[in-house]
Amino acid sequence: MLRGLGALLIFGGCLGLGLWYREQFLGRVKALERMEEILGLMACQVRYHRAALPECCRYAASQTTGPLAKALGDVADRMQENGGACFAEVFRESLKEPFQKLPLKPGDLEIFWQCVPVSGLADGQMQLELLEQGRQRLTDRARRLERENVEKCRMAVGLGALGGLLLLLALW
Secondary structure, eight states: OHHHHHHHHHHHHHHHHHHHHHHHHHHHHHHHHHHHHHHHHHHHHHHHHOOOHHHHHHHHHHHOOTHHHHHHHHHHHHHHHTOSOOHHHHHHHHHHHHHHTSOOOHHHHHHHHHTSOOTTOSSHHHHHHHHHHHHHHHHHHHHHHHHHHHHHHHHHHHHHHHHHHHHHHHHO
């Protein structure tokens, strides 16, 4: 009885580890899609409403949820106070903490930080182009990862289950 329960716990733990790895792979794609969504919302405001970057952040904050929405609202509030800080610095500073909690690689964040426009760009068209380029790069990376993750997810779960069975055979 105890031996069977122990075997079940070992197998469940190994399978759970495989499922955790699967969620990490899928979580990275979801995080990239959220970053892409933020840039898309900001680009929409620049394109159609000719909004300034702080208003774009406020709009993006109203359309998203969770810690990212709060961080985007903080960017808009800090820029509203007009403390003399550069938009890109305030943006990076405010969003750094929420992005650290997401399963992203440093290269993913660099793409996002590079496409954040600076307030002093000559016109809205340049800001829009910068946002759209970053959005396209994030989209390409997310699509590439989705294709790769099909096999990785299957392998992670399979290796977790097979590792558990192998461990059970070794201990039995």
